[in-house]
Amino acid sequence: MLSKIIVHKVGNKINQENLFLSENELQLDEDTKELLTDYFLNAFKSEEQFQFYSDSYLSLNAVFSSAAEIFENRDKFNFESENIAKHLFEITQNTRVMGGEVFVVYFEGGITEEGNQIDSIGIFKTENKNPFLKVNPVDDNYEIEKDYGISLAKLDKGCLIYNTDKETGYAISVVDNNKNGAPEYWFEDFLKVRQRDDEYFHTQETLSVFKDFVTKQLPQEFEISKPDQADFLTKSLTFFQEKETFDFEEFTNEILEDKNVIESFVNYKTEYEQEMQVSISEEFPINATAVKKNQRYFKSVIKLDKNFHIYVHGDRKKIEQGQDENGKYYRLYFEEEK
Template identity: 35%
Template sequence: MINLFNTHIASLSIHRVGNKSKNEAVLLSSEPYKTDDELTPLLKEFFLKPFRDKEETYYRFSHEADLEFHELYSIVSEIFEDPETIHEQSKKITKHLFDQSMHPHIKSGEVYIAYLENMQIDNEKVNGIGIFKSELKQDFLQFSEKENQLEAFLQHGVSLNRLDKGCLIFNSKKEEGYKILSVDSNRYDARYWLESFLGVDAFEDDNFFTKKYLKFCQDFAKDVVLPAEDKKQEVLFMNRAVNHFAKNDTFEESAFMNEVMDNPDLIPEFRHYKSEMAPKYSIEDLTTFPIANTAVTAARKKIKNVIHLDTNIQIKLDFINAESAEKFVEKGWDEEKQMYYYLVYFNKEQKS
């Protein structure tokens, strides 16, 4: 879990990178950018807001041979060893980004490279490096007053409401490739930022495994539980699965199956589905791991608990009080109408 509230921009360098395939240039500033008390908080919000609003999915630098051959990893390591060199190192980072800007769809833009202090990750205070890029420009009106006349003129610039691309590299887990967060608002070339420039893959930590296993359960519910039973049982299965994760600190697959698999006939189906689909979720040999509460909370928000009927009626099941669906909702078949029905028991209607 990250906390960026007290993060301080200790150093900032701004460069411009063009599209190399279009013979556009790269502009490297000779000196770090001198911020002031008015601009600094605006830039901090511009850089960091997307990461506060985003689900935490960590990456790490990765190289098929060895991390020492990873260009960006080496540059970042040198910065963390000597933060005073960040401006010169920021030029290397910008040149590296320029070298990856070969696809005709890649847009030119400004590159901001910041040394960030007092970041908090996993309850530990660390420093970090931010690499951000603005690509899309917007027209806006500027005004000036001359005597008793207000003059308007058009300007073209970057909106501080939207960061196009960015990453935060935390000085944590160096031996594993550092912990990294990334955002990319303009997905016209998804490989450009993550693969070509950053050269990262998923950081397989507690959050990663929790999220992946819950996604696996969600797909099992949709692909196996729903066809074998019905939508109600699909929703209830996921409710039991999420609740199991929520109340335990450590995941044990045997305990999970004993508690969550309400229908014993589905246990072999679960094992078969995992053996077939596990590589897709990177959980081939995963049977125990610490549970990340943030991933459980995020998964709960995404799980749909509504039964949509072809008669234009919806039944919403309460995830918090799922036992109500077991006790007070019944499914049946009406011979006369040749239709399924849901029977719902209640004492009185609640005021909304």
């Protein structure tokens, strides 16, 4: 339930725009609260979550510090909302960043997947203004007036900070639908967040590192055909779709089979973790949403010159590769043409 809301106007400091801070919260009727709640919260469709971090002490993260103060004492809501707006104003270092209204909102008692009630703080920025028409009756006629305002169809930028896991930087949902040539502005410069170390993260990272291994590293070390690469990708995706939990040893033995290929993947994964400064678990519950989001990157396509594309979805044994006097060829076996 939306219980507190205040709006500030944050311009682009680099472009000599101003910062305007409201003194008081907005007083809204229930219909408007419901409308705004839907507008703000419906923007968060992904299960991917983030957490605040700092290069030194977590308390030095400006948004984390303000959120912690509000969760501790809601009487500080107005004061800390001003600090959030000031921080956003000060960190703007790109002329492409658009100014806009910043809504700071306190939600009481949202329901989690586990059935628990938890409070949250929302920070939402509107940047784009869309034209709309107002039709007004005048005497026996109508007049049309053009104006500009905030569309409720899509939120430009937002984050939702849940009052849980404070010691590791809270759990946060983030959306940025208007990057304006400044992709780091919202995630890194303002919020300073990174992805949470949860089942979504481990599912996504394992899929990503395996795909890179199959498409980049495997062809360099082993004599492997395009159909075999496609088969590895198809089988790996099927594994994630059918299993509830991931076990690294089970996965590598079932998908890669050959001990030399398995050893190569282990080394590749280790180098990836060191380079990206992450640690990917070898046992975790598989997150179905992460699998669904990443499956479009596992399309197994064999491109033949500029003439044909072969999309491989299943049985590797139904594809044969060869060469004759006319050139290289693939032979495909099927039961039904659709």
